[in-house]
Amino acid sequence: MNFSETGNNLKLMLIFSAVILTMPLWLAPIGAGYPDLLQKFVIFGIFAIGYNILFGLTGYLSFGHAVFLGIGSYTAVWSFKLLTMNVLPAILLATIMAGVAAALIGYISLRRSGIYFSILTLAFAQMSYNLAYSVLTPITNGETGLQLSQQDPRIIDRAFSTAGEGLPSTELFGISMSGYSGFYFCAVVLIIAFFFSLKIFRSPFGMKLQAIKSNQTRMKYTGFNTRPYLMTAFIISGMYAGLAGALMAVTDPLAGAERMQWTASGEVVLMTILGGVGTLFGPLLGVGIIKYFENIFSAINEETLHHLFSFLPGFLESLMVTITAPFVGEGWHLTLGVLFMVIVIFLPGGIMEGMDRIKKRFRHQGDDNDPPGEGVDQ
Numbered sequence: 001m002n003f004s005e006t007g008n009n010l011k012l013m014l015i016f017s018a019v020i021l022t023m024p025l026w027l028a029p030i031g032a033g034y035p036d037l038l039q040k041f042v043i044f045g046i047f048a049i050g051y052n053i054l055f056g057l058t059g060y061l062s063f064g065h066a067v068f069l070g071i072g073s074y075t076a077v078w079s080f081k082l083l084t085m086n087v088l089p090a091i092l093l094a095t096i097m098a099g100v101a102a103a104l105i106g107y108i109s110l111r112r113s114g115i116y117f118s119i120l121t122l123a124f125a126q127m128s129y130n131l132a133y134s135v136l137t138p139i140t141n142g143e144t145g146l147q148l149s150q151q152d153p154r155i156i157d158r159a160f161s162t163a164g165e166g167l168p169s170t171e172l173f174g175i176s177m178s179g180y181s182g183f184y185f186c187a188v189v190l191i192i193a194f195f196f197s198l199k200i201f202r203s204p205f206g207m208k209l210q211a212i213k214s215n216q217t218r219m220k221y222t223g224f225n226t227r228p229y230l231m232t233a234f235i236i237s238g239m240y241a242g243l244a245g246a247l248m249a250v251t252d253p254l255a256g257a258e259r260m261q262w263t264a265s266g267e268v269v270l271m272t273i274l275g276g277v278g279t280l281f282g283p284l285l286g287v288g289i290i291k292y293f294e295n296i297f298s299a300i301n302e303e304t305l306h307h308l309f310s311f312l313p314g315f316l317e318s319l320m321v322t323i324t325a326p327f328v329g330e331g332w333h334l335t336l337g338v339l340f341m342v343i344v345i346f347l348p349g350g351i352m353e354g355m356d357r358i359k360k361r362f363r364h365q366g367d368d369n370d371p372p373g374e375g376v377d378q
Helices: 003-021 035-058 066-082 087-109 114-133 155-160 179-201 204-221 227-251 262-275 282-295 302-308 314-327 329-346 351-368
Strands: none
Touching (some): 003 179, 035 179, 035 204, 035 227, 035 262, 066 114, 066 227, 066 262, 087 227, 114 262, 179 227, 204 227, 262 282, 262 351, 282 351, 302 314, 314 329
């Protein structure tokens, strides 16, 4: 890697870090600056970044990535119950367990490609979801979900301190993981996760993954064994999902089988496609849009609409409320569906493709405004 590329990566990371760490400030005007939603943005951002390493670089579409999200959550809660409320062991163990599960599932699923691979991953996810509700109840606590209790051993914590009254809360060496402190911890993890994703995208390993996506058959004909690279990408992607699942338990220490459901896997697919498959920032944009719709846009009601259109004459105000009401509140899925259709039809590369088109348009306009002779190599 040359110095120019290193400098570009450093600038990119500094800008990205500043944007993430200042989220409470620039999201507050649109009502999204409160800790719970900020944590969702960051945690699902990690999930989507990891998923993009598999889907975006290799083209392998997994419909079962939520299984690793669930495994990460369950492992983290068990760490809180058995060892300590400190979040570091929970995150480490959850990431490792998700990686082990990804190796087992990937070993079988990657024997097929295309739609057959997608179906296999979906089958594993649904099987894990049903097992969590039935056979694995002693581990998952079934429908109730895995939660903390005062009777938990917490071996490490009890060795150094006396258990207090009530349920303990997650912490990082005494710093509570609730509220804004929890968000900033998750934000730092996101920045680290994005850095590793950046390194993968711009490494020889990432180039090989993109070559597999471009034409895997041709690579096999040349004698190149693609399976180890696909397996590595699948495991890394699973570990990212496990890390996101652990952070869910960090900010809210419980785990349920619903995190393994196929809808959770489908959500990350939508996030990635909406933002831009195979781009660095696209999945994060997709996460922001979907989670904003889910948490803020869905709260808009007719009273809010009347206030919004109050500057219009009475009959126009009522007309606008009648037209827009089906698309907000409980109808937010309709708006998201229309947006998704528009993106897929007109911008197959997602929102990032639209941004690139705008950038090119301004660049061409700037070139047209240059005096004759400028911008031409002499």
